[in-house]
Amino acid sequence: MAAPVHLRRLAEADRPAIERHLLTLGAAGRRARFHQAYKDAAIAAYVRRLDFGRMILFGAVARDGGAIVGMAEAHLDDPRAPGAAELAVSILRGWRNRGLARRLVDRAAAQAFTRGAQRAVLNFQPDNPGMAGLVASLATALGPRLRRAFGQATVLPAGEPQPVG
Ligand SMILES: CC(C)(COP(=O)(O)OP(=O)(O)OC[C@H]1O[C@@H](n2cnc3c(N)ncnc32)[C@H](O)[C@@H]1OP(=O)(O)O)[C@@H](O)C(=O)NCCC(=O)NCCS
Numbered sequence: 001m002a003a004p005v006h007l008r009r010l011a012e013a014d015r016p017a018i019e020r021h022l023l024t025l026g027a028a029g030r031r032a033r034f035h036q037a038y039k040d041a042a043i044a045a046y047v048r049r050l051d052f053g054r055m056i057l058f059g060a061v062a063r064d065g066g067a068i069v070g071m072a073e074a075h076l077d078d079p080r081a082p083g084a085a086e087l088a089v090s091i092l093r094g095w096r097n098r099g100l101a102r103r104l105v106d107r108a109a110a111q112a113f114t115r116g117a118q119r120a121v122l123n124f125q126p127d128n129p130g131m132a133g134l135v136a137s138l139a140t141a142l143g144p145r146l147r148r149a150f151g152q153a154t155v156l157p158a159g160e161p162q163p164v165g
Helices: 012-023 026-034 040-049 100-114 129-145
Strands: 005-009 055-062 068-075 084-091 119-123 146-149 152-155
Touching: 005 100, 012 040, 012 055, 012 068, 026 040, 026 084, 055 100, 068 100, 084 100, 100 119, 100 129, 129 146, 129 152
Parallel strands: 084 119
Antiparallel strands: 005 055, 055 068, 068 084, 119 152, 146 152
């Protein structure tokens, strides 16, 4: 049987589905994702501002109905953070704990590195158990290529030579 979702790059045409995804996150999910309580209008404005030329988005898209059930974003070219891609990830509640965040973050980070990013940074609230689990899981796979600090993790490109603590 085919997997219930497929992973693919998201593009301009996906803007309405991206907005529906973020609106469906619920209050706690919105706070965790945006680090503040985003109202519907703030999400709509955020989605309008998405610049597909300067970011990489991967979605987990339901085969049945086409809803975006999970999404990872890599924001590139921020002059405040040269060389960094800032990653964000959100998975709808009923779709968590299936490895989707892990796979989407892997893909978004890999694409960001091919676009010239030297590191990918994940910012999260320190009391977010899902992100703590995700970062621990990435650390198992990446070992010294993942740096972790309280509320932040940095994913380094494959082949990064130096071991870091
Ligand atoms: C955090 C979040 C993205 C995790 O998504 P997910 O798809 O459930 O994560 P995965 O299934 O890929 O899990 C990755 C690892 O984290 C672990 N994990 C996931 N949720 C966990 C939880 N609540 N507590 C402990 N560990 C957890 C999994 O067991 C897995 O570990 P493993 O690879 O060793 O088995 C999801 O809970 C979410 O969207 N939260 C709201 C938005 C948010 O917090 N975004 C982050 C800020 S940008």
